[in-house]
Amino acid sequence: MARVVVLGAGISGHTAALHLRRLLDKQHEVVVVSPNSQWNWIPSNIWVGVGRMKPSQVTFPLKPVYDKHGVDFRQAKAVALHPEGDERTSKGYVDVVYTDPARAGETQSIEYDYVVNATGPKLNFAATPGLGPDGHTVSVCTYGHADEAAKQLAGVIAKLKAGQRQTLVIGVGHGTCTCEGAAFEYTFNVEHELREAGVRDLAEIIYLTNEYELGDFGVGGLNFKQNGFVTTSKLWTESLFKERGVKSILRAHVQKVEEGRLFYETLDGSADTLDFDFAMLLPPFRGQDLQAFAKDGSDITATVFAPSGFLKVDADYTAKPVDEWKAGDWPSTYVSPSYPNVFGVGIAFAPPHPISTPRKAPNGTVISPAPPRTGMPSGLMGRAVAMNIADMITGKSNTPQHHASMAEMGAACVASAGAGFTKGSAASMTMYPVVPDYDRFPGYGRSLTETTGEIGLAGHWMKHLLHVMFIYKAKGKLGWSMIPE
Amino acid sequence: MTTTPSQPGPDVPRGPAAGLTDPSAYEAPMPTERTVKQRTNLPIQAYRFAAVSLKMTRMILRSHG
Ligand SMILES: Cc1cc2nc3c(=O)[nH]c(=O)nc-3n(C[C@H](O)[C@H](O)[C@H](O)COP(=O)(O)OP(=O)(O)OC[C@H]3O[C@@H](n4cnc5c(N)ncnc54)[C@H](O)[C@@H]3O)c2cc1C
Numbered sequence: 001m002a003r004v005v006v007l008g009a010g011i012s013g014h015t016a017a018l019h020l021r022r023l024l025d026k027q028h029e030v031v032v033v034s035p036n037s038q039w040n041w042i043p044s045n046i047w048v049g050v051g052r053m054k055p056s057q058v059t060f061p062l063k064p065v066y067d068k069h070g071v072d073f074r075q076a077k078a079v080a081l082h083p084e085g086d087e088r089t090s091k092g093y094v095d096v097v098y099t100d101p102a103r104a105g106e107t108q109s110i111e112y113d114y115v116v117n118a119t120g121p122k123l124n125f126a127a128t129p130g131l132g133p134d135g136h137t138v139s140v141c142t143y144g145h146a147d148e149a150a151k152q153l154a155g156v157i158a159k160l161k162a163g164q165r166q167t168l169v170i171g172v173g174h175g176t177c178t179c180e181g182a183a184f185e186y187t188f189n190v191e192h193e194l195r196e197a198g199v200r201d202l203a204e205i206i207y208l209t210n211e212y213e214l215g216d217f218g219v220g221g222l223n224f225k226q227n228g229f230v231t232t233s234k235l236w237t238e239s240l241f242k243e244r245g246v247k248s249i250l251r252a253h254v255q256k257v258e259e260g261r262l263f264y265e266t267l268d269g270s271a272d273t274l275d276f277d278f279a280m281l282l283p284p285f286r287g288q289d290l291q292a293f294a295k296d297g298s299d300i301t302a303t304v305f306a307p308s309g310f311l312k313v314d315a316d317y318t319a320k321p322v323d324e325w326k327a328g329d330w331p332s333t334y335v336s337p338s339y340p341n342v343f344g345v346g347i348a349f350a351p352p353h354p355i356s357t358p359r360k361a362p363n364g365t366v367i368s369p370a371p372p373r374t375g376m377p378s379g380l381m382g383r384a385v386a387m388n389i390a391d392m393i394t395g396k397s398n399t400p401q402h403h404a405s406m407a408e409m410g411a412a413c414v415a416s417a418g419a420g421f422t423k424g425s426a427a428s429m430t431m432y433p434v435v436p437d438y439d440r441f442p443g444y445g446r447s448l449t450e451t452t453g454e455i456g457l458a459g460h461w462m463k464h465l466l467h468v469m470f471i472y473k474a475k476g477k478l479g480w481s482m483i484p485e
Numbered sequence: 486m487t488t489t490p491s492q493p494g495p496d497v498p499r500g501p502a503a504g505l506t507d508p509s510a511y512e513a514p515m516p517t518e519r520t521v522k523q524r525t526n527l528p529i530q531a532y533r534f535a536a537v538s539l540k541m542t543r544m545i546l547r548s549h550g
Pocket of ligand 1: 007008009010011012013033034035036042043044045046076077078079118119120121140141179182288289345346347348373374375376378413414415
C-alpha cells in the first residue's frame with residue numbers, strides 16, 4: 001500500500017488528487033491537505049469582484065467530493081516537509097496544522113510515499129506597505145477579497161450616481177507581480193459595469209502595470225496573424241484601451257499605498273504619486289512558508305525551495321542572459337532534483353526564469369512581470385504528475401514518463417472584458433507554446449497559426465461555458481475525466 | 486533602493502501623473518463602428534463561438550499530448 005499526499009486543493013492539486021484516485025486502486029491512499037474547506041474557480045472571482053456573481057457561485061465544499069471519491073481530506077495547512085524522515089522513521093512526512101474549526105491549531109505529521117506540493121501562491125501583500133485588504137486597496141485573488149471589492153465598487157458607483165468624480169486604479173501592486181491578465185480582466189469588467197450603470201463619464205479608469213507594453217501579460221506579448229499581417233498583442237490591447245477610454249501607467253512599481261494615494265516609480269527612474277478613490281491592485285506572489293528539514297533535523301529549506309519560496313523541480317536554474325534562455329530550461333516532470341518522491345505543480349513550482357524580458361530601474365528596482373502559470377498549464381501539470389506517481393506505484397515505470405513542459409504546451413485564455421449574455425465581451429486567446437521556443441519557431445518563438453486572438457461576445461460565452469464546465473469537472477461528476485484540463 | 490516620490494504640495498496645480506498615457510495617445514487604431522457592432526452581433530458571434538471553440542479544442546488536444 002502506498003500513500004500519496006497532495007498539499008493544496010486548487011486547480012493543480014485538486015486535478016492531481018482526482019486523477020490519482022482514478023488511477024490507483026483503493027488499497028492506496030490519496031490524502032489532500034488544504035486549509036480552505038471550499039474549492040474556488042478563481043477565474044470567475046473577477047465576476048464576483050464586480051457583483052455579477054456571489055461567492056457561492058464560484059465555490060463548493062471539498063469534503064463531499066472527496067468523500068464520494070475516496071480521498072482523505074484534511075482541512076489543514078502544511079508547514080514543513082521532512083523528505084528524509086527523522087530518527088524515528090525513514091519515510092518522508094509532512095507537518096500540518098489543522099484549520100478545520102473542529103480541530104483548529106492541532107498539529108499532525110503525515111507520512112507519505114509521494115508528496116505533491118500544489119500550494120499555489122502566497123499573496124505577498126506585505127511586499128508593498130499599505131497594499132491589500134488589510135491596507136488601502138482591494139483584491140480579487142480570493143472569493144472573499146472579490147466580494148469585498150464588489151462592495152467597495154458599489155460604493156464608488158453610488159458616488160458617481162451622486163455626481164462625484166471618481167478615480168479607479170486597477171492593476172498590479174508591485175514591480176514583480178504576475179497575473180496581469182486578471183488585472184486586465186478586472187479593468188474592463190469594471191469599465192463595463194460603469195457604462196451599464198450610466199456613470200462612465202464621471203469616472204477616470206487607470207490601468208497601472210509593471211508590463212513594458214500593454215499586451216505583454218507576463219508572456220512577453222504575443223504575435224498572431226490577422227488580415228494578412230502579423231500583428232502584436234500590444235496593438236490589439238492598446239486598441240481596446242483606446243476604444244474603452246482607459247488610461248494606463250506602464251513599467252511601474254508601487255512603493256507604498258496610503259489612504260487614497262499610492263506612491264510609485266517607473267522604469268525610467270521617475271517617481272510620482274497617484275490619488276485614487278478605488279484601487280484593485282494584485283499582490284506579488286511567492287511560495288507558501290513551507291520549511292524543509294533533513295533526517296538530522298537540520299534546515300534544508302534553501303536546498304528544497306528557491307529563495308522565492310517555490311519548490312525547485314527539474315528546471316535548469318543556471319542564471320543566464322535572456323538571449324541564452326531555452327525552452328529546455330523549463331521543467332517537464334516537476335520532480336524535485338533532491339528527492340524523487342517530491343513534486344511541485346502549478347504556481348508552487350519554481351520557474352527557471354521569467355518569460356517577459358527582465359528589466360530594472362536605474363536604482364535597481366526590478367520592474368517586469370514574473371511568469372504566469374495559468375489554469376490550463378496548472379491542470380496539465382497536476383495530471384502529468386498524478387500519472388507518473390500512479391505509474392511508479394503500480395510498477396509501470398521507475399521514473400516519470402509523462403511530461404507537461406510549459407514550453408511544449410499551449411494555453412487557451414479567455415480574458416473577460418465585461419459580463420452579460422448579449423452585451424458582454426472577452427478577449428479569447430490561444431498561444432502555443434506558452435514559453436516561446438525560438439529553435440522550433442524562429443522569429444516569433446510561437447506558432448503563428450496556433451497563436452490567435454479575438455474580441456467579442458463569443459468570448460464571454462466561452463468564459464461562461466468554461467466556468468460551468470470546470471466547476472462540473474472539479475465536482476468529480478459523471479464523466480469528469482473526459483473534460484480536458 | 487527606492488527614489489523619493491516628487492509630491493506637489495496641496496495648492497500646487499499638478500500635471501498628469503508620471504507615465505500616464507491618455508487613450509488618445511495610444512498608437513493602435515480605433516476599431517470602426519462596424520467592427521464594434523460585429524462584436525456583439527448575435528449571428529456573427531454564434532459563428533465566432535464555433536470558430537473559437539474549434540481553435541481552443543485543437544490547442545487543448547495538442548497540449549494533452
Ligand atoms: C483573479 C484571478 C483570475 C484568474 N483568471 C484566470 C483565467 O481566466 N484563466 C486561467 O487560466 N488562469 C487564471 N488565473 C490563474 C489561476 O487561478 C491559477 O493558474 C491557478 O489557480 C493555479 O493553480 P494552483 O493549483 O497552482 O494554485 P491555487 O489554485 O491557488 O491553489 C492553491 C491551493 O493550495 C492551498 N494552500 C495554500 N497554502 C497551503 C498550505 N500551506 N498547505 C496546504 N495547502 C495550501 C490553497 O488553499 C489552495 O487550495 C487567475 C488568477 C487570479 C488570481
